[in-house]
Amino acid sequence: MIEQLAKVALTSVLVVAASEAAKRNIVLGATLASLPLTSLLAMIWLYADTRDTEKVAALANGIFWLILPSLTLLLVLPLLLRRGIAFVPSVAISIAVTTASYLAMRALLKWFNIQA
Template structure:
């Protein structure tokens, strides 16, 4: 199913339009984790905690989607742009974790 979805998104992206972006933004991994956690534990408090943790950690991941197109539009090599964007995202994760710890949120 995952491979099929990736192929579908890639094919739609080749044709342009927003449908590929819409499909790519679906939080499928998070949804699957939440469903399996519920099936395994029936513990809605754990699901609520996981959902909040996912929320906090989605925020720094958005830096990737800001940096990558900017670097590519600056005509930087794709692989270098990808590496820099991932490094920026990782740095934002570290910053977010430090900030959350400082304000008493413990994801």
């Protein structure tokens, strides 16, 4: 239980650090947020818990393929906000588009028989 709390605490600190940095410097905040820290932490925690490098490799492979559809959120959200759509509807629409992109990517990967 303490190990899980430590994982949550460290991960939370990184998210808050990126958010706080963005208040002061957009480039620094964007740089911190763009780093694959969550992915790296997930791989570290998985390896620490299982010592299974094949699982870590499979996770890294899945993350690679699923980063592509996640980028749609980063394209759609600023587009909607700059067109004057309020924040909450913009986020909701962006999440819907991203979800559709994930589903499309999963179908595409399945069609090409790629494990992700």
